[in-house]
Amino acid sequence: MTDVLLDFPRSWGLTIMEPVADTGLAKLWKVRTPDGAFAALKLYHKSDRGNEAPAAQLLSRWQGRGVVEVFAEAGNAVLMEWLDGPPLGDVARGGDADRACCSLAEAARRLHAEPRINPTGLKDLNAVFAPMFRCAFSSNCPKSLKNDMTRAIGLARSLLDSQAIQTPLHGDLHHDNVIQTQQGLKVIDAKGYLGDPAFELANALRHPKGLPDLVRKPEQMVLCNALYAKAMKVQPKRLAQWAAAKCALSIFWRSGGTITNDDEADLLALFLRAADQ
Template sequence: MRPPPEALLRRFGLRDPEWVAGTRHAQVWKVRLRSGDWGALKHYPAGHMGNEATGLLFLERAQEAGAVRVLGRSADAVLMEWLDGPSLGDLVRDQIPHTDQRLEVVDGALAEVARRAFDAAISPERLAPLAELIAPLQAVRFTAPEARAAQAMVLPLLADFSAGGGEVAALHGDLHHDNVIKTPAGLRAIDPKGLAGPPAYELANAFRHPRGCADVSARVTVIRRRAILWGEVAGCGASTQLHWAILKVLLSMLWSGEENPRERLLLRQMLKVSEDGLPD
């Protein structure tokens, strides 16, 4: 992999770049700062951040609320602190077989990250409107029976929010176990989308995580516990929290263009929890 442009390194006073990861939209290097500490440099070759700009805006507003620290930015790059430590997802995957007990601990830690951001009352101004992202769910036609049943269940919720109903908060937008790093200085959230939407959406995607742990995440006991815990954090009640989680599974199916067996199983289990009843 090619090193970052020399002009970019000079701009931030960086050296010793080590390539970490990348996509066609952005590349990430571990770099040495002037202080001698390590940082993470993310470069956007197109010259702009595209739809990641609102994620950076959220990070900058959440600096005192548990987000990774932003050290510098320009139109085509952002420099952040380097985070040493495992993700909350790693803490679950490190235990084989996966158990509810370990998952319950990290689910609680994830809840605290969300709670800290909500308590900070971050402004949702200029963040990406969630209503625009979820609007296509009103028209899409799913083929799997559980997806169709789930869509029918959440359509009233979707229509109400799209019409301007409910609270709108600043959201990380992709807060799950693999986007929170446990560092010596505490938990740090990374890779936000930067959305403006209902608090119940913040942990909706976490019902599908951690990665590689679908067996435990699809357990009825886990889904129910998460709906109660995370609904309390969002201030919406367990039933509403679960409905937003169901909506997020459908949205993931729409974006991927695939109704895969893993997500179909999760939907079936979620529908069962909903049918059994949850606190409002």
């Protein structure tokens, strides 16, 4: 492991144990602190931490509400509590999707309990979606996908323009970002957005990853939409609309700016249909 650049303050006195994940934006390491306890060290490739700069701020303000404890941060590095246990994604992939979805809703309810935390420094949802309004299509993009993307982009515009309240949002709240530990559910990997609470669990309708048939099942969609809308105290219809808008944004991100095709083209069509109900 000596060939990897491990750039973090020496004063933290960490012993590197093993690599845990390479997220694209960052690498995650299991480490030992001077008192012998395990911790998680997230090292971002860029000093602005990609799009996750406000994340640690948000997690710090949400301490005590079932989020990972942040011990220290400096430059590219964030030192966090080590969490032992399966992510809710594994619980679902292991066969208990109902429990995983209920736990996800419960984790969201805790984060968003009163009092609302200070929103300073968080990224406005308008800024998150802005690049998608310059979306282009390649000449061989299927007509149905182009039509659906165009509709979803219009939907995103009207949702952004009609946000009644703007609240601090995790921004990437889905099954694989909640770990079930012996001390209870712990949320990780926040983006730190500010916007409509109906956005918060909309993206979770695309999850759990690795269960594409379940995610596309009409009963599952209806069930989770109702569960997540209740947890966030928002209208199910608006949550379904955000699901279509966010699915389109993910397709746009994956495309690099010009859309040709995408594995979630069919899911976008389903979300648009649900948004019309």
